[in-house]
Amino acid sequence: MAFGLLKQKKGIIFGALDENSIAWHVAERAHAEGAQIVLTNAPVALRMGEIQDLAKRINAELIPADATSEEDLNALLEQSMEIFGGKIDFILHSIGMSLNVRKKRDYTDIKYEWMAKTFDISAISFHKLMQGAYKMDAMNEWGSILALSYIAAQRTFPDYSEMAESKSLLESFARSFGYHWAKKNNVRVNTISQSPTMTTAGSGVKGFQEFFNYSDKMSPLGNASAETCAAYCVSMFSDLTKMVTMQNLYHDGGFSNMGMSPDVLDM
């Protein structure tokens, strides 16, 4: 069911890879709500092909961009504005990857070049994107910029390793740049802190299934799915939330405010 919440709005969505991606669902739902979309991902991700089908289906342009490259990001913003025939109303940043996790280096045995790359991909890309858009005045008045985060930014999940710091950085960028965007032209910047989600990336992490189940038991409503997250993202892009900014918003079935669940004790 759709409501026309994003009619006449135009947005860029980062990070759709396949139908397990949250960004994939956001793109579909945003389209259903009337938005015009530009999809983007790293060149290597685009070669997989699935996202091309999505692009066709939702009538979106697909622009490859390395999110760590200011040049690529600026080109993406410019091309998007050309396609849209005007400025941008919303952006979703849904990018994260840890080299040390992927290469199975423990948190107590970090390789710092990899950590730098992890931060660059997962968090600094968000600042680069906002700085590019800020400089070229690319956002419409009352636009909405959103990034996906995780509660590891506040609490320790040992297996999440340096992604904890990536998310702390990401949320800090949202707060800091949120001030400047508000002052510039009433654009808001927020992060959504989403339940663990069975994405292709997430499900590869060590012990993910056990952790997913734990989180599901701990959350009174259960883990939030990618579909419900897409609906929440749409609410954040819509005019229903114009005065919400610099916030980290938990979309997690209540996990973040549970101290202990009887269901976990019973496990």
Add this chain to the structure above:
Amino acid sequence: MAFGLLKQKKGIIFGALDENSIAWHVAERAHAEGAQIVLTNAPVALRMGEIQDLAKRINAELIPADATSEEDLNALLEQSMEIFGGKIDFILHSIGMSLNVRKKRDYTDIKYEWMAKTFDISAISFHKLMQGAYKMDAMNEWGSILALSYIAAQRTFPDYSEMAESKSLLESFARSFGYHWAKKNNVRVNTISQSPTMTTAGSGVKGFQEFFNYSDKMSPLGNASAETCAAYCVSMFSDLTKMVTMQNLYHDGGFSNMGMSPDVLDM
């Protein structure tokens, strides 16, 4: 502009007094979004008459209830279900009043009978309402219960006095009961922590105008209005936010995450 977000949904709205009330705007917007509404307020508030005009305009029933009386609350819930021909989808609790503030007792010279009454009206009423609805199984699956709060629950605003504690209580009730509602039938419970608002109640508090201006300067987007708050409440009642529960959500133009604003230093 409306989207039909609350079509076929039925809700009870507490606390509409006059056109400055947030609850007033929520009622109007919820009606515009397709909801069927029951309005309620204390018998003395209903005598003022303005709310009767609102009720007519949005085709709502108006049921007087003393929010501190379990009996009144239970009768309200029962009558509402009769009117709706079924269970309830959403509830807004927008009630608050401090006897010690009203009677100009300092926070260091509290009269404790008045404090007890303040808590009863401003916070315990929320538990009584939820407990009544819980016992009579009055909420539809995936329903949404919402109360309006203020950041004094987290930080000290000396003039706010015992309302700080009232809001701390209120938010705690939302978290605690949120667990039970989720487990019962996936109902969510949240609070919105709203900017200071020029309501008839608020504007009577000592130094309110100065404080309102300070908050406006400190908030990068400025203070959030009652109208924008109504839109945000509607998003919380709608199916866009089904997995958000036990949260306190700042609707405040960014105030809550500002440490210092250059605009305030320039004042």
Add this chain to the structure above:
Amino acid sequence: MAFGLLKQKKGIIFGALDENSIAWHVAERAHAEGAQIVLTNAPVALRMGEIQDLAKRINAELIPADATSEEDLNALLEQSMEIFGGKIDFILHSIGMSLNVRKKRDYTDIKYEWMAKTFDISAISFHKLMQGAYKMDAMNEWGSILALSYIAAQRTFPDYSEMAESKSLLESFARSFGYHWAKKNNVRVNTISQSPTMTTAGSGVKGFQEFFNYSDKMSPLGNASAETCAAYCVSMFSDLTKMVTMQNLYHDGGFSNMGMSPDVLDM
């Protein structure tokens, strides 16, 4: 081992019942650190006799007071100042009791007269105590007022029931009154949010042992004991912490910032 941290300091300690009480350990440690102590508890608690032995051993006066009675609290403050030959340097509030829990009423079936009494004993007593001391100017410059809390003030532990709200209230009183005390004469007010502790009161709660074990596993350093809590309280009474005020300080082996512990998953 003691350091003389509280030499020449005088303090009142509420809530010592028997050797399992945190307050008991605080009294012993404060005495060892050179403080002069007045012990107080409800008249009924004093009849148990154990606290009388403690009082003798640490050379403390023992003054019965009903913590819900302004009259009793004022008498206690006056008598203490007489005994001390001057004002008070520190106070520990370690009081909490839930009638609904004790009488096995569910959180969704609260009896509100009992809830009011619970709040009065567990939280409002803290305001009454501070208000009494404020009015009679009973605290020395740079004094320290402390109350014991629990993380249920922030997160939901279903079995903790209305004590969650009691602790939210308690912490809010600490923040609010902390402002006024700082302005008056640089007195600080804080709460310590302590691990679940095997006190005589705590261990009687439903499922406490299981919960204690869960918390112990979730906390990287394990649950904090009453003895270590006493040491921490002493640091808060000492001149090492003069500029810490209006804070809630977790003394919990790291529990509060853990999202998930592998040890819990392995349970």
Add this chain to the structure above:
Amino acid sequence: MAFGLLKQKKGIIFGALDENSIAWHVAERAHAEGAQIVLTNAPVALRMGEIQDLAKRINAELIPADATSEEDLNALLEQSMEIFGGKIDFILHSIGMSLNVRKKRDYTDIKYEWMAKTFDISAISFHKLMQGAYKMDAMNEWGSILALSYIAAQRTFPDYSEMAESKSLLESFARSFGYHWAKKNNVRVNTISQSPTMTTAGSGVKGFQEFFNYSDKMSPLGNASAETCAAYCVSMFSDLTKMVTMQNLYHDGGFSNMGMSPDVLDM
């Protein structure tokens, strides 16, 4: 006045530059409390000479180390253990520097190589230090690792620029590594979030004096000085705080929990 709180304890202190440095005061106070100290700073800082006088006065060794160099940090740890004749009991990390701020680049015009360097100096150095110490098993059981932070990690102070992100990173490292240290040998890791302090570094930042005054007015006890911060650091190194870990502790005269101060409105 000293209490012998750190008798037989040995610690490394980073970041003492001159008598305005917090680390300088921590070194003096830790020495007065009976600790044996190794002082360290960047080679360029040591050339200034003042720290050499401090080292002599408190009978400390002075070891230059570039905090971004794993090699230097490891050499420092090894030499310190040789000097101490055993493992380390406490470490203070008091390092921070923003290249973009120093070179007057706006937050919306960041140069990313500089940001990377800023993070490396101000935050990643903390991880490198802990990782080095972890691998060589350099900390004694129940040791204490501490870093100095600022509330910009939670809230936006526009002039603080990328140091906000540096502090977010720093605090996240404390939480994440705190878990591993607790599990390894009960070492605790915390950050102290200190009032703005008139250090030689701090006072050079744009508009610092105005901001310092604002913070002082907003804090009910006023801004915390370097001397009082040193006393608080000592409490965190001492055995009074053994079960406090993974925390960010505000030492700020109450600033962090103030929403609005009448003193600021009166400014």
